[in-house]
Amino acid sequence: MSDGDLSYLSGAITALPTPFRDGVLDLPALDRLVQHQARQRTTAIVVGGATGEGWSLEVDEVGQLVARAVAGAEENSDYRLRVIFGVTEVSSERAAKVARNAALAGADALLVSAPPFALPDVKGVIAHLRHILDALPSELPLITVNEPERTGTDLGPEMLKELVDRVPEVVAHCEAIGRPTRARTLAGELPIPLLAGDDRMIGPMMRNGAQGAITVVGNLVPGEVARFVQAARTDDPDADALERKLAPLVDALRITTNPVPVKGALAALEATRNDVRAPLLRLDTRQRTALERSLTLARLLVPS
Numbered sequence: 001m002s003d004g005d006l007s008y009l010s011g012a013i014t015a016l017p018t019p020f021r022d023g024v025l026d027l028p029a030l031d032r033l034v035q036h037q038a039r040q041r042t043t044a045i046v047v048g049g050a051t052g053e054g055w056s057l058e059v060d061e062v063g064q065l066v067a068r069a070v071a072g073a074e075e076n077s078d079y080r081l082r083v084i085f086g087v088t089e090v091s092s093e094r095a096a097k098v099a100r101n102a103a104l105a106g107a108d109a110l111l112v113s114a115p116p117f118a119l120p121d122v123k124g125v126i127a128h129l130r131h132i133l134d135a136l137p138s139e140l141p142l143i144t145v146n147e148p149e150r151t152g153t154d155l156g157p158e159m160l161k162e163l164v165d166r167v168p169e170v171v172a173h174c175e176a177i178g179r180p181t182r183a184r185t186l187a188g189e190l191p192i193p194l195l196a197g198d199d200r201m202i203g204p205m206m207r208n209g210a211q212g213a214i215t216v217v218g219n220l221v222p223g224e225v226a227r228f229v230q231a232a233r234t235d236d237p238d239a240d241a242l243e244r245k246l247a248p249l250v251d252a253l254r255i256t257t258n259p260v261p262v263k264g265a266l267a268a269l270e271a272t273r274n275d276v277r278a279p280l281l282r283l284d285t286r287q288r289t290a291l292e293r294s295l296t297l298a299r300l301l302v303p304s
Helices: 029-038 059-076 092-104 122-135 157-166 182-190 199-207 222-233 237-252 260-268 286-296
Strands: 012-015 044-048 081-085 109-111 142-146 170-175 195-196 212-215
Touching: 012 195, 012 222, 012 237, 029 044, 029 059, 029 081, 029 109, 044 059, 059 092, 059 237, 081 092, 081 195, 092 122, 109 122, 122 142, 122 157, 157 170, 157 182, 170 182, 182 195, 182 199, 195 199, 212 222, 222 237, 237 286, 260 286
Parallel strands: 012 044, 012 212, 044 081, 081 109, 109 142, 142 170, 170 195, 195 212
Antiparallel strands: none
């Protein structure tokens, strides 16, 4: 449950994959992922959403997933690791149900995309957010995310300005497309913090006004990502070197659709299994070999 403190947005936020074992939630594996983030002092984690295969989760699974993540965050961190739930539903009715379950389970905030396939205009997106807010048991902050490659709807600057004006519960915006000029425009015109949502663009977006980042590569090296985000945010001269160090891992996690590569990487590191839900498929042999080579070069994996 939110306490109004939004300082965690000015840091590295890791989007966790959802661990599965034979088609069902693997909650002990989730415990390990949360513990790893807490030990590296990640400011927040996202469960569900695109990286967490939120589109595949049943409503009751959302409650289980969030409750377990919240319990793990409380048990393993002395600084209150925040838990954000990513809402990716097409239907506003179903979005409201999963958001309510996430809130009841203790989520600190909701990360909400435009409904995929529906292609709503700004009034439709606002109505979608209102439908979610009306279903919540108590007030919870919203973070909008722009992922037009997945949703088909580009939340441009004018649309976002109207959205933020009409829905004051939106406290931050995550931009997951690689346009630094867009970041500069949004940072200058929006009255809320801007977050980078594409690992390739953390540096450029931070240099253009972003205050934090939601990251996938943070599953592998959360400490390094946190240092990079802090360095980039404060114009530290070490930022460029940290960015170059992370770049090969970032590229390796793009060999196929997210979250398949990060699940393959975590499986290679024996943190979770590489199970995904259909229509996604596990890495093939060629992809797995290339990914493991990158993990070895990054000194995360010792060759057998």
